[in-house]
Amino acid sequence: MLRGSRDGFTPIKFHEICDNQSNTVTIIKVKNSNEILGGYNPTIWELNYNYSTANSFIFSFKNDNDNSDNIGNYILSYVFDEYSAILIMDHHLVIGSNDLILRGEDFNSYKTSYFKQKSYEKSIREIGGKFSVEEYEIFQIVIE
Numbered sequence: 001m002l003r004g005s006r007d008g009f010t011p012i013k014f015h016e017i018c019d020n021q022s023n024t025v026t027i028i029k030v031k032n033s034n035e036i037l038g039g040y041n042p043t044i045w046e047l048n049y050n051y052s053t054a055n056s057f058i059f060s061f062k063n064d065n066d067n068s069d070n071i072g073n074y075i076l077s078y079v080f081d082e083y084s085a086i087l088i089m090d091h092h093l094v095i096g097s098n099d100l101i102l103r104g105e106d107f108n109s110y111k112t113s114y115f116k117q118k119s120y121e122k123s124i125r126e127i128g129g130k131f132s133v134e135e136y137e138i139f140q141i142v143i144e
Contacts, residue, residue, distance in 0.1 A: 002138040009133065014102075018045045023141040026095070028102070028113075031134035036061040037115070037124060039095040041086050056085040058100050060124035077122035084119040100124070102133060 001024070002017045018024065024045070027038040039058040056079045063073065079085045086095060095101075098116045113131050117123035125131075 001140050002136075004133065004136045009136070011102075014138075015045075018138055020044050020046065021140055023143075025139045025141060026102075027137050027139070028100075028133055029135040031132035033131075034063040035125070037100060039100055041095065043086055052083045053085045054079060054082040056082075056095065058095055058120050058124050075122055075124045077117075077120040077124050079119055080121045081119040102136065 001021065002014065007013050007017060022042060022044040024041050025038060026041070027036060029036055037058070037060050040056055041053075042055045043053050057076060059074060059076045061074045098118050099120050100115055102113050113133050115125050115131065116128045
């Protein structure tokens with residue numbers, strides 16, 4: 001559906017492509033690190049709406065060595081506050097209540113994204129706070 005390096009790193013482009021789409025997986029490569037973050041949203045993306053769902057989750061993968069085939073170091077975190085599972089705003093794509101935010105403060109990039117464990121059961125990062133996005137992709141899961 002959407003790839004930052006191809007389609008742009010802007011909230012405007014996110015809403016143009018992803019609004020009204022459901023069952024999506026967001027995958028984020030954290031800049032200057034070996035971390036992959038992401039989440040699953042079973043509900044539709046719709047601007048300025050807060051969704052309640054018990055079926056959302058967030059995750060992280062971290063490669064601690066040079067073996068690129070090692071994906072054993074992962075964290076999977078399920079939502080425990082289902083009323084704050086997904087929040088969509090003009091400038092931000094938010095999974096949880098500040099749990100995983102792609103923040104586009106100037107509508108031009110996701111340079112100041114953010115993580116803080118709040119609505120999901122486990123922290124998916126060792127360090128909370130700001131991070132920059134190197135790349136991100138959003139895929140839609142289609143069940144036939």
